[in-house]
Amino acid sequence: MPQDITIYLTDREGELHTLIAPTDMQMNLMEICKAYELPVEGTCGGMAMCASCQCYVESDHPLPERSDDEEAMLSEAFYVEENSRLGCQIQMTDAIDGLKIRLAPSE
Amino acid sequence: MIKTDILIIGAGPTGLFTVFEAGLLQLKCHLIDSLPMPGGQCAEIYPKKPIYDIPSHPEILAGDLVKNLEQQIAPFQPGYTLGESAVSIEKTAENEFIVTTDKGTQHQAPVVAIAGGLGTFEPRKPPLKRLDFFEDKGVSYIIKEPEMYRDKKVVIAGGGDSALDWTIFLENVAASVTLIHRRNEFRGALDSVEKVQHLKNEGRIQLITPAEVTTLEGESKLTSISVNKEGEILKIDCDHFIPLFGLTPKLGPIANWGLEIEKNAIKVDNTLDYQTNIPGIYAIGDVNTYPGKLKLILCGFHEATLMCQSAFKKIHPEKRNVLKYTTVSGVSGFDGSLKQAAKSTIKTIE
Numbered sequence: 001m002p003q004d005i006t007i008y009l010t011d012r013e014g015e016l017h018t019l020i021a022p023t024d025m026q027m028n029l030m031e032i033c034k035a036y037e038l039p040v041e042g043t044c045g046g047m048a049m050c051a052s053c054q055c056y057v058e059s060d061h062p063l064p065e066r067s068d069d070e071e072a073m074l075s076e077a078f079y080v081e082e083n084s085r086l087g088c089q090i091q092m093t094d095a096i097d098g099l100k101i102r103l104a105p106s107e
Numbered sequence: 108m109i110k111t112d113i114l115i116i117g118a119g120p121t122g123l124f125t126v127f128e129a130g131l132l133q134l135k136c137h138l139i140d141s142l143p144m145p146g147g148q149c150a151e152i153y154p155k156k157p158i159y160d161i162p163s164h165p166e167i168l169a170g171d172l173v174k175n176l177e178q179q180i181a182p183f184q185p186g187y188t189l190g191e192s193a194v195s196i197e198k199t200a201e202n203e204f205i206v207t208t209d210k211g212t213q214h215q216a217p218v219v220a221i222a223g224g225l226g227t228f229e230p231r232k233p234p235l236k237r238l239d240f241f242e243d244k245g246v247s248y249i250i251k252e253p254e255m256y257r258d259k260k261v262v263i264a265g266g267g268d269s270a271l272d273w274t275i276f277l278e279n280v281a282a283s284v285t286l287i288h289r290r291n292e293f294r295g296a297l298d299s300v301e302k303v304q305h306l307k308n309e310g311r312i313q314l315i316t317p318a319e320v321t322t323l324e325g326e327s328k329l330t331s332i333s334v335n336k337e338g339e340i341l342k343i344d345c346d347h348f349i350p351l352f353g354l355t356p357k358l359g360p361i362a363n364w365g366l367e368i369e370k371n372a373i374k375v376d377n378t379l380d381y382q383t384n385i386p387g388i389y390a391i392g393d394v395n396t397y398p399g400k401l402k403l404i405l406c407g408f409h410e411a412t413l414m415c416q417s418a419f420k421k422i423h424p425e426k427r428n429v430l431k432y433t434t435v436s437g438v439s440g441f442d443g444s445l446k447q448a449a450k451s452t453i454k455t456i457e
């Protein structure tokens with residue numbers, strides 16, 4: 001049985017949330033946020049086309065590199081930092097158990 | 108004043124299908140949409156992507172779904188007010204509604220169906236100080252009249268198709284065009300990328316990458332902007348700054364119409380007919396919320412169908428009505444057309 005993993009998320013008000021995420025449901029971080037009813041719109045449905053799921057990665061977990069689409073969207077997003085990622089491009093896997101992230105401001 | 112039976116705000120898949128279900132009940136519809144074309148998210152966000160969960164379509168492109176809907180509702184001759192946003196609503200003495208758009212077009216109907224999806228698509232605005240102040244004083248997000256830029260100094264920011272296309276177009280019109288993007292790669296049609304490369308090589312435009320606009324300057328109107336290019340600050344004199352970062356949906360003015368709002372959506376009575384807290388105003392499709400709500404096209408179709416039955420009772424309280432099958436009754440359009448199943452032939456065999 002695949003184990004659930006834990007994600008630590010700081011929302012836009014600075015409040016900390018502990019999210020328990022399944023690794024066998026093909027879910028990404030944007031979807032986990034929506035499942036927890038956090039204020040992440042996911043307007044483009046996860047196509048790396050809207051940046052409404054932007055977050056800052058605050059732990060040093062090994063994440064897959066940004067794809068061309070993600071790079072392109074981040075280059076047109078606002079409030080982008082070195083550690084910015086699109087939540088919809090981060091799949092739930094064992095390797096990111098304990099990941100710490102912070103939501104980027106909404107546009 | 109445009110008058111109709113059901114005034115539909117939003118011409119996405121839900122709004123379009125409402126026209127069909129209303130038409131079967133002999134009710135006329137008029138659609139308002141802020142986009143210049145019907146189709147909502149399907150047309151604006153993903154027209155070339157396939158959808159796999161439309162019943163009986165194993166696969167259909169979002170753009171084709173919209174085209175099919177337009178064809179299906181054509182016999183019911185819907186009216187369209189496109190490129191205008193519904194901004195206000197008021198009630199008349201006769202209990203009808205008057206909906207006015209941002210361009211002042213007025214519509215009157217006894218029933219209003221809000222099928223506004225995620226809201227009106229509005230330009231994404233970069234978080235720059237005094238950006239709002241300079242709107243219409245040098246800053247614009249949409250190019251309405253290209254002539255406005257004749258012989259002016261224009262700066263465009265963005266890395267997608269619209270930034271590339273307008274750079275190419277305005278190069279012919281403006282005194283100078285500068286294109287600024289946060290990296291060297293552009294996401295756009297290959298053809299446009301090559302054209303911009305060519306214009307740059309010929310020195311006909313200025314391309315500043317990787318760079319970001321940091322400040323807007325000017326007293327009563329925009330006179331220059333400053334750009335951070337890899338740590339170096341460049342000041343560029345300009346008359347116009349056009350940030351082109353695409354569109355994003357915002358619920359917009361509907362949020363102030365006295366409707367109950369929850370989770371950025373309109374609360375409705377889902378056990379009955381998707382009516383809102385204001386009798387006569389319904390909310391269907393992505394724009395509504397109720398326990399168990401799913402934002403799916405097929406759910407929008409279902410909601411539209413139930414809503415039209417309720418609207419019929421509201422508009423014709425004296426008339427009795429029963430559900431009819433289109434196979435049996437056919438579809439009689441307001442244009443005089445009639446679609447009907449072939450009659451069975453009855454003939455004697457001697």
Ligand SMILES: Cc1cc2nc3c(=O)[nH]c(=O)nc-3n(C[C@H](O)[C@H](O)[C@H](O)COP(=O)(O)OP(=O)(O)OC[C@H]3O[C@@H](n4cnc5c(N)ncnc54)[C@H](O)[C@@H]3O)c2cc1C
Pocket residue numbers: 043044045046047116117118119120121122139140141142146147148149152153157158159160191192193194222223224225226227228358359360361391392393394402403404405407
């Ligand atoms: C990338 C992506 C993939 C998707 N894939 C699927 C899928 O596979 N299957 C599925 O079922 N669904 C899918 N969806 C969801 C689907 O597109 C929506 O459920 C559907 O578009 C909702 O239709 P709608 O008519 O309710 O709203 P919308 O399509 O959002 O249309 C609403 C319209 O209302 C207009 N509007 C809003 N407010 C106003 C106003 N005040 N004045 C004038 N006009 C206004 C807007 O301009 C818009 O055109 C997907 C969505 C996205 C973004």
Ligand code: FES
Pocket residue numbers: 030041042043044045046047048049050051052053054073086087088089
């Ligand atoms: S949901 Fe749109 S970019 Fe992630």
